[in-house]
Amino acid sequence: MNKQTCEKIKFMLSAIIIRAEENSDFIKGIDFTFKSGGKEFKGVYNIDKNMLCYNGQNLNIKLNDLRNFISDESIKYDSLELRLLERGKTTILSADNKNVKIKNIDEEALEDYDEHERTGINLKRSYYIKIGEADDLLKAIGILTKDGKLKNDMIRKYNQIDHFVELIDSYIDEFQDYDTINVLDCACGKSYLTFVLNYYIKEKKKKNCFFIGIDTSEVVIENSKKIAKELGYKNMMFIKDNIKNYNPDRRIDIVISLHACDIATDMALGTAINFNAKAIFAVPCCHRELLEQIKFDDLGEIFKHGILKARFSDLLTDGIRGLLLEAAGYKVSIVEYISPLETPKNLLIRALKVKDKDELAWKKYEDLKKRFCINPYLEKYVRI
Incomplete structure (x- = not known):
């Protein structure tokens, strides 16, 4: 991705990092995937331990520094998809040279997004705590x-x-x-x-x-x-x-x-x-x-x-x-x-x-x- 796109990624990541800090009790983690050609390069960030697992390495990185790390890495790849995983909600940042955008997806919709089909048991009433979701x-x-x-x-x-x-x-x-x-x-x-x-x-x-x-x-x-x-x-x-x-x-x-x-x-x-x-x-x-x-x-x-x-x-x-x-x-x-x-x-x-x-x-x-x-x-x- 070009330098201008990387700057946009850094700017939008700022909002995501602030949300993660303000809602730390409800954050499950952060993961991201870079793509280059047909290859994928994945990273997973543990917000409790300030630990990033990326390309087979474990790196100690503070949450606030994660923004710079990802934006700097972005210049090596064609596209990025980053997910802030929150209880009941996921924030997704997607970026390439054409566009950089953020969208929020509720957990129910995320299952469709991930094409993850689940089955539950129908017990003849509409449950508040649903098997399949919970x-x-x-x-x-x-x-x-x-x-x-x-x-x-x-x-x-x-x-x-x-x-x-x-x-x-x-x-x-x-x-x-x-x-x-x-x-x-x-x-x-x-x-x-x-x-x-x-x-x-x-x-x-x-x-x-x-x-x-x-x-x-x-x-x-x-x-x-x-x-x-x-x-x-x-x-x-x-x-x-x-x-x-x-x-x-x-x-x-x-x-x-x-x-x-x-x-x-x-x-x-x-x-x-x-x-x-x-x-x-x-x-x-x-x-x-x-x-x-x-x-x-x-x-x-x-x-x-x-x-x-x-x-x-x-x-x-x-x-x-x-x-x-x-x-x-x-x-x-x-x-x-x-x-x-x-x-x-x-x-x-x-x-x-x-x-x-x-x-x-x-x-x-x-x-x-x-x-x-x-x-x-x-x-x-x-x-x-």
Whole structure:
């Protein structure tokens, strides 16, 4: 390529390098191909290690110096195609003596561009996390086998995590004006939802995001770190600790909790309230706290049946949680998360912050406390 073309390449590479620096958590790498006659000369740049593999050599080159290296090399060849590989998006610079241009391609379109045909499994519904598009993710969290087949014993889990995304999708749109959405997963366990939401928010909704997972189990925390590294999800951190001890070093926008047992759900909800999170998504697990507290003489003939008292306690617990969230200024909906045939613990509490405090909701909560002689843990944990 001539000198004028090489100068254009250097100029356009400047914009690509700036994007790579600003979005380093989401950059997978940079690769390029020079062509001369019928021969190709390929290079791959590791942005984390500042290492370029080119023509059989490993070269230590800083990201900012890569621009000069490529533009200087361009004069030896007929054409160049360079790709900045970002999660959910690829920026392509193509150049020859006729033209130098940049185009952005979403991941779905890139598959067509690369003529890479993929097959998925149709399970009779339109999935948000699609087999074929999200295979790396689904393999890493154990939903798919290494050859891309859906595991029979993970079909239920796959349906659950996808339906969770479906139920909160519209809430994510509330964060259009946010530069980065910060998500805290309380009692994250195996972190299925954290990894899935990371993929969905960044690669499908095209929003920058950062995830923090907290759990008291060192085993699950180390495993989550391993999966994040395998996927190249650099916008994640996992902490072994009790949620009560956590002090964030950044704004917390969304708090999620999946099947946190008994008052662990209250701790998650309370943490969200105390951190003034804009949105909360919690699927409670077992309920024990209020079962031994409930006293209501008018229902004595019903409560004498232990199973009925336990079920009433479950409903009251989640109803009280919703009411306290309303008192803290959240708009709350409680919906069925999955079929009760799969598990009776099948409710999803969704909450969106809309005001500072609701005095009427607080009064209703106080009335219910007196009526059923209860003292819920959530009230003691939160600052309202």
